[in-house]
Amino acid sequence: MKKTAIIPLRKGSKGIPGKNKKKMLGRPLFSWVLTEAIFSDLDEVYVFTDDQEIIDYVEREYHWSSKVKALLRNAENASDIASTESVLLEFAENINQDFDILSLLQATSPMTLASDINATLNEIIQNKKDAALTVVNTHRFTWNADGTSQNYDVFKRPRRQDFGGLLIENGAVYTTTKEAFLNSKNRISGTIGLVKMPEETLVEIDSLSDWDIVEKLLAERLKKSKIHQRIDYLILDVDGVFTDGSVYYSPDGELAKKFDMRDGMGLEIIRQNQVEVIVLTSENSELVAQRMKKLQIKNTFLGVKDKFSFLRQFLLDRNSSFGAAAYVGDDVNDLANICSVGWSFAPSNATEIVKTNADYVLNNDSGNGAIRETCEIILKYNKRYERI
Known part of the structure; x- marks a missing residue:
């Protein structure tokens, strides 16, 4: 069963110019999820972009991994109005639909880990789902524009520990079988599995303030994961x-x-x-x-x-x-x-x-x-x- 991933990147970015190549903790933004993909159970991962500079970088920097490939994306399909589904369809056609499972990995989710990617794969392989996506369980109370509450009774405000909360897409990983994708032409369809990620992964990088928040979160997570042993x-x-x-x-x-x-x-x-x-x-x-x-x-x-x-x-x-x-x-x-x-x-x-x-x-x-x-x-x- 061939497990393939795509990381779609656009040269243009309105919110943060050059966002995909901008350095987060000293590394291009897209390299964070690319590295996790390399060390996941995926068989191959494509960086799909209209930016030749990124293609050259990927081919030069990741030659040591047979998993990593770079593929030039159609410029017309790299505009800010192009849908992600249209990009996935273009990609599938370019590789002659040579995959059994397809994962969409978002470069703007640098907190994604290999274990998160593997969990979506397992939803399909072990739990027999047609698709899977990553979500965050948030305990926020939500409201409608007309001033009515959506997910709780204002006269019976629940304690956080008693409140199930809401599951919200964090946009990090979407995984689907080939059959489900080609039939629906959508990133998720059929029976869908959910993979929970930590609440801090809900932050989307749309502004420089978002960037600073995510960079600090990423640095702290790496530090907290440190293990002290003999230095070899x-x-x-x-x-x-x-x-x-x-x-x-x-x-x-x-x-x-x-x-x-x-x-x-x-x-x-x-x-x-x-x-x-x-x-x-x-x-x-x-x-x-x-x-x-x-x-x-x-x-x-x-x-x-x-x-x-x-x-x-x-x-x-x-x-x-x-x-x-x-x-x-x-x-x-x-x-x-x-x-x-x-x-x-x-x-x-x-x-x-x-x-x-x-x-x-x-x-x-x-x-x-x-x-x-x-x-x-x-x-x-x-x-x-x-x-x-």
């Missing part, structure tokens, strides 16, 4: 961590970066204590490649923009998790990992937003002993896991 992996950004963030350029391009020799010794010591060092940078620098080769750091990954999804897959391949990782970063593209790993560190000269979200703000600046300080802290911390 130390993940390091380069610019602003190994270096002070400066770079010298010549007419031929990048000329020089300054590295701290004490950091190199700290990394040698921590590896001797069974902590694996990984370098993860968005830049594609030959100077960095040469320096990491000198430091004998085999796991050096250059040109990685979506560090969060890449690290998640890296740890999964090693049967590990974020709880066994420490991360040092300095800027917004490190935020998702800063909020997720067991212990996160920010150099003293990191950006304020990173220092606000990091577990530990170091005394030393980047390129001036920050990595060495991190190594010493981790070595002390790991001692509590040593057998007596």
Whole structure:
């Protein structure tokens, strides 16, 4: 049974210009649900868009996952008056209806988890529903425009704990069988299963104030999910961590970066204590490649923009998790990992937003002993896991 998902994206956005590519916790908005789709039970997930820049990004950043595909969408069907159903029908035709189950995933619902996607699939596969969608159980009292209450008796106002509330679509996930979709030409039809998501997922991103609310909720959820255990992996950004963030350029391009020799010794010591060092940078620098080769750091990954999804897959391949990782970063593209790993560190000269979200703000600046300080802290911390 082939389980396929579509994430429809439009280049244009009136409420928040460039919304789908705007950075939420340092990652493009659409990448949050895309990552969860990758780690769900789906067999494939298509980013369906009229934006060639997004297609290029997806093909470049997610080459490590065979699930992910990008497909160009008809510009005429990407207007703000085009219906979602028309987009689904266009998509189904483009892939020759090669699916048994189709999931619609909305990029504007970054709080969606792989477990939410799987739950809608299970409604169809295990509970034999024709379709399923995600909802939120809200305990709000609702009213009609004529001043009459909709869902309660004003003279018998129920206590929250006694009130069943209302189930409201949150627009995150819609899943349907191929047969039901082709017959109804609608995202949900026939017998429909409901999957409850937390109440905070009801916030829709239509304005910048909505954006700020969801970003804070997302950061807090990641932090609350942290697990503390022995640190087996130390993940390091380069610019602003190994270096002070400066770079010298010549007419031929990048000329020089300054590295701290004490950091190199700290990394040698921590590896001797069974902590694996990984370098993860968005830049594609030959100077960095040469320096990491000198430091004998085999796991050096250059040109990685979506560090969060890449690290998640890296740890999964090693049967590990974020709880066994420490991360040092300095800027917004490190935020998702800063909020997720067991212990996160920010150099003293990191950006304020990173220092606000990091577990530990170091005394030393980047390129001036920050990595060495991190190594010493981790070595002390790991001692509590040593057998007596």
